[in-house]
Amino acid sequence: EVQLVQSGAEVKKPGESLRISCKTSGYTFRDYWINWVRQVPGKGLEWVGRIDPTDSWTDNSPSFEGRVTFSIDKSISTAYLHWTSLRASDTALYYCARRLRGGAAPHDDYWGQGTLVTVSS
Amino acid sequence: DIQLTQSPSSLSASVGDVVTITCRASQNIGANLNWYQHKPGKSPRLLIFGAYGLYSGVPSRFSGSGSGAEYTLTISSLQPEDFATYYCQQSFSAPWTFGQGAKVEI
Numbered sequence: 001e002v003q004l005v006q007s008g009a010e011v012k013k014p015g016e017s018l019r020i021s022c023k024t025s026g027y028t029f030r031d032y033w034i035n036w037v038r039q040v041p042g043k044g045l046e047w048v049g050r051i052d053p054t055d056s057w058t059d060n061s062p063s064f065e066g067r068v069t070f071s072i073d074k075s076i077s078t079a080y081l082h083w084t085s086l087r088a089s090d091t092a093l094y095y096c097a098r099r100l101r102g103g104a105a106p107h108d109d110y111w112g113q114g115t116l117v118t119v120s121s
Numbered sequence: 122d123i124q125l126t127q128s129p130s131s132l133s134a135s136v137g138d139v140v141t142i143t144c145r146a147s148q149n150i151g152a153n154l155n156w157y158q159h160k161p162g163k164s165p166r167l168l169i170f171g172a173y174g175l176y177s178g179v180p181s182r183f184s185g186s187g188s189g190a191e192y193t194l195t196i197s198s199l200q201p202e203d204f205a206t207y208y209c210q211q212s213f214s215a216p217w218t219f220g221q222g223a224k225v226e227i
Contacts, residue, residue, distance in 0.1 A: 105171025
């Protein structure tokens, strides 16, 4: 069974760093990109960026350039989303999702349950 | 970046209604268009991929159509469990942008 299980909710102060995780199982990790998607409370979905598990190549949406980074640990089939200095505006629900590398009609078929990040002083 | 505009942004409908949601892209995206359903407290759920492909397990009352820069999601007979927000997303070129969402309410 394919599963993407995300780490639990976080409450942080502005300026703090954070790493949230997305642990995958049930499929070949290197065959699928991991996408990250944000939902600010009351707003729509926004694509944050992606990481390729084969070579850790990453691609950010311009809206998030310089704000977040991505990494993976192939040994445990886990992807991470990192912030070095959080802002209140980073408060949101963050989802990970998998997308088949090189597919003819790319789509995100399995999603994590979401990690709520709250940044408040 | 490719911009996606959904219409309507919200609609009220009844069980059994036919519901149509449109997604217009700022350029030709060559059928690289996916539709997701999103309910509060749940993860987004893939409904349609590649503009027309019905994802495994999705009821046949959902269908996708369109080409070029204009696409449509149709729910042929709205069921109680279909009340949700629907998003289109283009996979033509990164950043893989979403539409602003269309909320289907009772």
